[in-house]
Structure formats: C-alpha cells, structure tokens
Amino acid sequence: MLKQPTVPEEHIPRPIQTEGRSWRRLREKIGGNITLLLLLFWALVSWFPLYWMVLTSFKKGQQAQALPPGLWLKEPTLESYQQVLSSTFPVLRWLANSLFVSVTVTVLGLLLCAAAGYAFARKRFRGRDIIFWMVLSTMMLPGFSRLIPAFMLTLLLNLHDTYWVMILPGLASPYAVFLIRQFMLTLPSELFDQARIDGAGEIRLWWQIALPLTKPALAALGTFTFVATWNDFVWPLAVINDLKLMPIQVGVTLLRGMERTGRNDYPIAMASGVLMAVPPVIIFFLFQQYFIRGLTIGALKG
Amino acid sequence: MNYAKREEMWGYIFVTPFLVLFLVFVLVPTVMSVVMAALEWYDRKPVWVGLDNIDHVLNDKRFWQSVRNTLSYVGMFTFAAVVLALAVAIRITKFRNQGMRQGLQSAFYLPSVVSLVAVAVVWRYIFNNQFGLINYLLSVVGIDPVNWLGNPQTALPSLVLMDLITGLGVGIIIFVAAVLGLPSELFDAAHIDGATGWLETIYITIPLLTPSILYVAVTTMIVAMQLFVSVFFLTKGGPVGSTLTLAFLTYRYAFVFLKVGYASAVGLALLLLTLALAVVLFRWFRSVVEY
Numbered sequence: 001m002l003k004q005p006t007v008p009e010e011h012i013p014r015p016i017q018t019e020g021r022s023w024r025r026l027r028e029k030i031g032g033n034i035t036l037l038l039l040l041f042w043a044l045v046s047w048f049p050l051y052w053m054v055l056t057s058f059k060k061g062q063q064a065q066a067l068p069p070g071l072w073l074k075e076p077t078l079e080s081y082q083q084v085l086s087s088t089f090p091v092l093r094w095l096a097n098s099l100f101v102s103v104t105v106t107v108l109g110l111l112l113c114a115a116a117g118y119a120f121a122r123k124r125f126r127g128r129d130i131i132f133w134m135v136l137s138t139m140m141l142p143g144f145s146r147l148i149p150a151f152m153l154t155l156l157l158n159l160h161d162t163y164w165v166m167i168l169p170g171l172a173s174p175y176a177v178f179l180i181r182q183f184m185l186t187l188p189s190e191l192f193d194q195a196r197i198d199g200a201g202e203i204r205l206w207w208q209i210a211l212p213l214t215k216p217a218l219a220a221l222g223t224f225t226f227v228a229t230w231n232d233f234v235w236p237l238a239v240i241n242d243l244k245l246m247p248i249q250v251g252v253t254l255l256r257g258m259e260r261t262g263r264n265d266y267p268i269a270m271a272s273g274v275l276m277a278v279p280p281v282i283i284f285f286l287f288q289q290y291f292i293r294g295l296t297i298g299a300l301k302g
Numbered sequence: 303m304n305y306a307k308r309e310e311m312w313g314y315i316f317v318t319p320f321l322v323l324f325l326v327f328v329l330v331p332t333v334m335s336v337v338m339a340a341l342e343w344y345d346r347k348p349v350w351v352g353l354d355n356i357d358h359v360l361n362d363k364r365f366w367q368s369v370r371n372t373l374s375y376v377g378m379f380t381f382a383a384v385v386l387a388l389a390v391a392i393r394i395t396k397f398r399n400q401g402m403r404q405g406l407q408s409a410f411y412l413p414s415v416v417s418l419v420a421v422a423v424v425w426r427y428i429f430n431n432q433f434g435l436i437n438y439l440l441s442v443v444g445i446d447p448v449n450w451l452g453n454p455q456t457a458l459p460s461l462v463l464m465d466l467i468t469g470l471g472v473g474i475i476i477f478v479a480a481v482l483g484l485p486s487e488l489f490d491a492a493h494i495d496g497a498t499g500w501l502e503t504i505y506i507t508i509p510l511l512t513p514s515i516l517y518v519a520v521t522t523m524i525v526a527m528q529l530f531v532s533v534f535f536l537t538k539g540g541p542v543g544s545t546l547t548l549a550f551l552t553y554r555y556a557f558v559f560l561k562v563g564y565a566s567a568v569g570l571a572l573l574l575l576t577l578a579l580a581v582v583l584f585r586w587f588r589s590v591v592e593y
Contacts, residue, residue: 031499031500035393035396036393042410043406046410046467046468046470047409047412047413049424049425049467049468050413050416050424052424052427052428053423053424064433065433067433067438068438068442069433069435069438112319112320112323115316115317115320116319116320118316119313119314119316120317123309123310123312123313124306124309124310125309125314128313134329140577141573141576141577142573142576143528144527144530144549144552144569144572145332145569145570145572145576147552148335148566148569149332149334149335149338149566151556152334152338152343152562153326153327153331153334155346168327169323169327171323172324172327172328174324174328177320202312202315206316231418233418233419233531234530234553238553249417249419253419266427269427270423270427272420272423273419273421276420277415280415281415284408288408292404292407292408295472295475296476296479
C-alpha cells in the first residue's frame with residue numbers, strides 16, 4: 001500500500017488530479033453498488049422459477065390460474081402431491097428406478113473411469129497416448145448424434161426395456177477419465193515407489209494409494225454423474241417403453257398436466273417437478289464444495 | 303516377466319473394462335453415425351441406399367429451417383451465456399470473503415442441477431398466454447399480452463431466455479476460478495499504471511481469461527447445438543417450424559416417423575456442424591489471443 005500524502009488538500013500542486021481521483025472513487029463506489037444490485041437481481045431471477053414451481057405445487061388447481069397470481073402461499077395444500085402419488089401410474093417405482101440407475105452408474109462408472117484414468121496417468125503401455133487422444137477427441141462431439149446409432153445397436157443387442165440399457169452407456173465417460181487422469185498426474189511418484197518397495201501389489205497401489213488421494217475429483221465426478229444420470233431424458237425416452245422400468249424423467253411425461261391439455265393441472269405438473277428435482281438438489285448441497293472444485297479442474301488444467 | 307512388461311500388462315488390465323464400454327457405446331456409435339446416413343432400415347434390416355438420405359435431407363425445407371433455427375439459438379445463447387456468466391463471475395470475485403464467493407457460486411449453480419424436464423414445465427406455466435406470470439407483469443405496466451410460445455417471432459427467443467436463466471452455472475464457476483487463478487503481479491502493475499475498476503476488467507482480466515472463455519464458449523456451444531428438451535416440452539418445433547432444431551428433427555424422424563436413415567443423415571449434419579463451429583471458435587479465439 002502506498003502511504004497517503006499528509007499534505008493538506010489545497011497544497012497539492014495539481015488540483016485537477018485530486019478532483020479526478022475522488023470523482024473516480026465515487027464512480028467506483030456507485031458502480032460497485034449498481035453491479036451488486038444487478039448480481040442480486042440475476043440471482044433472484046434464476047431462483048424464481050424454482051420458487052414458483054414449489055409454490056404452485058402447494059396450490060389448488062384453480063388457484064394456479066388466479067389473476068393476479070399469488071406470489072405467497074395462502075392455504076397450502078398437499079392435494080397435488082397426493083394426486084401424483086396415488087395416480088394409476090407407478091410414480092414411486094419410477095423414483096426408485098431413477099435412484100437405482102443413478103447410484104449404479106455413479107458407483108460403477110467411478111470405478112471404471114478411475115481405473116482407466118490411473119492407467120493413462122501412471123502406467124506405460126503401447127498405444128496409450130493414441131487411445132487417450134481418441135477418448136479425449138470424443139468429448140468434442142455432440143452426444144445427440146450418437147442417439148440413433150446407439151439406439152439401433154442396443155436394439156440389435158436386445159437390451160431395450162432393461163436396466164442394462166440405462167446403466168451401461170453411462171459408465172464409459174471420457175470426461176471422467178480425463179479429469180481423473182489430470183488429477184492422478186499430479187500425485188508424487190515417490191508414494192508409489194515406496195509402497196512398491198513395501199511389497200504392495202498393483203491393485204493395492206490403485207485402491208489404497210491412488211484412489212484415496214483422488215477423493216476430491218471423485219467426489220466432484222460422483223456428484224456430477226449422479227445429477228446427470230438422474231436428469232437424463234432423451235436416452236431413456238428412446239429405449240424404455242415398459243412402464244415399470246421408466247425413470248421418473250420419462251414417466252412424468254405420462255402424468256396429467258404435463259401435456260398441454262387441461263388448464264387445472266399446473267399444480268400437479270409442478271408437484272411432479274418438485275419430486276424429481278429434490279434428489280439432485282440434496283446431492284448438490286451435500287457435495288457442493290467438491291463439485292465446484294471438480295468442475296474447474298478440467299477447465300483450468302486442460 | 304520384467305518390470306516394463308508387467309507395467310504394460312497392468313496398464314491394459316486397468317484400462318480394458320473402460321475401453322470395452324467406450325468402444326461399444328461411444329466409438330462404434332460415432333463411426334456408425336457416419337455409416338448409418340447411407341442406410342435405410344426395413345424391419346430391423348439395413349439396406350444400403352448410398353447418398354439418397356443425404357440427398358433427401360439437403361432438399362428438405364424443414365432441414366434448412368432447423369439449421370437456421372439451431373444456429374440462431376446457438377448464436378444467441380452462447381454469446382449471451384458467455385457474456386453474462388463472465389459479468390457475474392467477475393462481480394463475484396470482487397468479494398474479499400471466500401465463504402461469500404463460494405456461497406454465491408453455489409447459489410448460481412443450483413438452478414442448473416434441477417432437471418430440464420422440471421424447468422421446462424415451470425416455464426410453460428410462466429409463459430402461458432392467459433394466466434402466465436410474464437403476461438401478468440406486462441399487463442400491470444399496461445402492455446398487451448404476448449403469446450410467447452405461440453408466435454413464430456418470439457418462440458425461439460423465449461427458449462433462449464429460459465435457458466439463459468437456468469443455464470449459467472457451469473460458466474460462472476469456471477470463470478470465478480479462472481479469475482482467482484490469475485497472477486496478482488499483473489494487477490499490481492496495472493494499479494501502479496493507474497488502471498482500476500472497469501479499465502482493469504477490460505484490459506487485463508478479460509484478455510487473460512481468453513483460454514477459459516474459449517473453453518466455456520465451446521462447451522456451451524456443444525450443449526446448445528443439441529437443444530431438445532425445452533423444444534420437446536414447450537413448442538414441439540412450432541409454431542410453423544420456428545423452433546424446429548436439428549436435435550428435435552432427428553428425434554422426430556427417428557422415433558415418430560420411423561425414418562431412421564433420414565434421421566441419421568440429420569444427426570450426421572448435427573455432428574459436422576458442431577465440429578465446424580468448434581473449429582471456427584478455436585480459430586477466432588486464436589486470432590484474438592495473438593496480439
């Protein structure tokens with residue numbers, strides 16, 4: 001910090017400059033407050049749809065069309081939740097399906113990708129760099145262009161309408177492998193050499209040394225994978241037709257209020273929205289600091 | 303077995319389970335996406351039709367309409383998302399308190415965690431013509447109601463607005479981390495030269511962030527090219543095709559009209575267009591970075 005001059009104001013030789021300086025300071029202060037207000041405004045706007053969803057889900061059918069729309073909750077009712085859960089469709093089963101698929105993909109996917117990331121980072125084998133480059137380059141491709149080929153492939157393999165078809169394609173994530181590799185490259189080799197001298201086998205090196213040190217990346221990826229799998233819509237929509245196997249994202253499209261039909265159905269649609277939004281939000285709150293750090297590993301070290 | 307051989311063997315052991323699934327569910331479908339544009343399917347059996355599908359696609363007005371819509375959505379969304387995320391992120395980094403910064407990052411990320419299906423349904427309500435919130439607010443100020451999703455002029459911009467409001471989280475988090483990671487000496491030097499506030503942001507922070515901006519722009523663009531869920535729930539491609547996107551067209555031809563070959567050709571176009579845009583972005587940013 002520069003020391004402020006102790007000379008009285010009027011003795012400073014060039015008064016124009018002081019004027020400029022205080023003017024600038026004032027402008028900065030006002031500018032800072034304006035941008036702060038804009039920031040808060042944007043935060044409010046981006047949260048509002050979620051608030052609106054939760055609020056409407058506790059309204060009665062007709063209240064949702066009232067003008068002016070009620071911005072606060074008057075006479076909350078659980079009616080629409082009851083209607084969703086007691087509908088003729090197996091909504092609870094859909095939630096369970098989503099949970100099962102998301103947890104399985106997260107756990108198995110992390111193991112697979114952590115093994116591959118470990119090999120790419122710390123093992124030397126022929127073709128390693130070419131394979132890694134190939135894995136990386138697919139990250140630049142839109143997944144949607146694989147929808148139809150993957151659909152035909154799984155159809156020919158007779159995998160449609162099984163849990164497998166929702167689990168297997170999600171396991172091999174190039175992004176996860178890339179992130180884990182970047183992370184494992186930074187681990188000091190001495191740790192591995194020491195453990196090897198102590199007689200640790202290859203599996204133990206991976207499981208007991210590499211994996212525990214990669215925890216932040218794994219936690220971030222785990223959260224990311226869970227949320228992405230839970231929210232996946234297009235793929236299960238294409239390959240699952242069996243009501244009992246549908247994940248919640250696909251199932252809700254069958255519920256009343258989801259299609260643009262009746263006018264009284266918004267609270268029901270919002271209640272289904274809340275039901276499918278809650279698990280990822282909980283997971284995010286539990287792991288948010290890992291999540292934020294993990295997202296930036298790939299971006300900044302790549 | 304010597305050390306190098308053993309090392310190599312374990313490398314393959316660790317990488318194989320991933321590689322098998324990667325081949326089956328990523329690499330093979332990617333290669334197939336090129337081949338399948340030349341096939342048509344009859345009763346689960348492929349028939350080689352050569353360039354017929356591609357010819358059909360190139361002569362289809364709907365295809366070109368989808369290309370235009372997709373590109374204008376991607377253009378509007380990517381540009382606005384990068385600018386807004388950058389602005390929000392830079393403002394967040396002005397907070398000295400680390401807990402405050404993290405809290406704000408989380409707060410801005412949270413809406414992106416909620417499934418697009420749920421978000422789309424809320425927005426259908428908010429955009430509703432008669433009792434939607436936006437039209438109500440407009441009526442308070444004395445503006446006539448707008449049929450946001452039912453008017454070809456406003457439908458696509460409405461989708462952009464909706465996705466902007468929920469989809470900035472990742473960009474903000476990456477930009478905040480990038481700004482905090484910049485070397486502080488540069489800012490000290492700039493302070494001595496008299497740069498503060500806006501000047502500092504425009505002449506120092508943003509140029510230094512070009513790699514992160516490129517990363518966010520490319521990943522945002524790739525996601526935006528695949529716009530599907532909001533179209534599926536809000537507009538079904540309408541009105542008069544004004545929100546038909548390549549992804550939605552692919553889906554509709556494959557699973558509604560059951561013309562798999564034609565849909566594959568559209569999917570291939572989506573793939574090539576995305577790659578082309580990525581190349582354009584890389585080139586463009588490289589020319590900006592080299593002073």
